[in-house]
Amino acid sequence: MASSRKTIYLDNAATTFPKPPGVLEEMIEVYSNLGVSPGRGSYDLSMEAEERVMDIRRQVCQFFGGSDPERVIFSYNATDALNTLIQGLIRPDFRVVSSRLEHNSVLRPLHYFSQQGIIRLDLIPFGSEGFIDPMAVSEAIRPDTSFVILTHASNVLGTVQPVERIGEICRERGVPLLLDVTQTAGRLPIRMEEWGVSAVAFTGHKSLLGPTGIGGLVLSPRLDVEATRFGGTGRDSLSLDHTRVYPQRLEAGTINVAGIFGLSAGLRCTSSRGMENIYSKEIGLARRLHHGLNSIKGVRVYPAILNDAPWVPIMLCNMEGMDPEDLASILDGDFGIAARAGLHCAPLVHEDLGTSPKGGVRFSLGPFNTDEDIDQVLEAMDTISGSK
């Protein structure tokens, strides 16, 4: 049974919680009326469901600044989308550029292919403030580089990478840039075509405020991705060859219709609340938290300095002489504050920060955090620090 005590939830980089009022209700209502297999049958309900799903592809495409709604591919989450993308692009003897800021959803598939001797992998470092230098990307691109894949914002540090400049470089060099927008979608505007990005991979359950189990890809018409999973698509059923037509090329089997409706409701909620309003409230609170943590004795915060650099409300901290898992347990058990300890599935970030192997405690804010939450976190951290 779920706990009835009030929790200050600061693990929004993992998933936003709770979901805004109305999102789940709308998902259930639409699914109750249209929860059939979209586009698979010639009966009206199936056609209507397909039409609704196509409308949502348009909504997603517009949201990310894509150009072709048929190249919006639904997946289970960002990891699933990234695997579809990476595995669908990899060919023997390819060279791939990525970075040490990445989440395991990018690192592990690339590491696997690298270990198998299929690709050569160039991982570029990040600077002391948590940013990738676009010139380092430029220098890493070689004649045989097939694509560059980067996170838009670090899930450990929250630092937003200079993707517009990197996009320009990739465009000049004729190398596709693929972007993992897991931590920025719903927080910052994303204009993939304008930025020269060939694909974005997103998840629906973080700042897009939808349910878990839904994510996707938006592909530029410049990029072709081969299918790596095969099956029923509702098209060309007579042929044993999997269709090459998007989006079904990359969507084998029945899609997560309920999740897609929930994603749509979340997107609408983000737009109606105003992404800029949500972001400016979250970032204001995060800056206050960052400043407060920095002034507590024995607490080390990453990134150490914020300046005016682009940032989403995610930060890491450690307390001198205390295991991060214990710090998170104390915050939870004694103060009702839910924050995530460990490596956050980004081992190389921690390696470079010097926080490996135990990592740190990550605070990530969401649309429902308040000034009082920040006061209580700072008070708790101050009390814990004072006990040492």
Place this chain on the structure above:
Amino acid sequence: MERTAPTAAVRQELGERVRLIAGREITFDGEGFFWDPHQWSEEAAAALAEEAGLKDVGEAHWTILQFLREYYFQNGRSPLNRQIKEGTGISLMEMEALFPGGIKYGARRLAGLPNPRNCI
């Protein structure tokens, strides 16, 4: 219900090793957690505590260790953070200070329960 025993491959990956503690052979994982909570004894806990720098295992320590074990055997899992506080009347912050190594690597390890391997 107790959790399923790990396979040989998992045990190898997690660095299984056998040590002689308080006159008995005990199997630990690479982080020093008991593989089998039934191998625990008060003597073993006291010996491991001393090894960690805790010479006198006092009443508060035993209250915590006993609560962790009782809860585990009754529920098949370790207690939640708030349940530890409610069940022992001792805050997590105090507990962290009581055990060398803190809550996870001190109290939970000395209680002889399997490693609470959260996804980190």
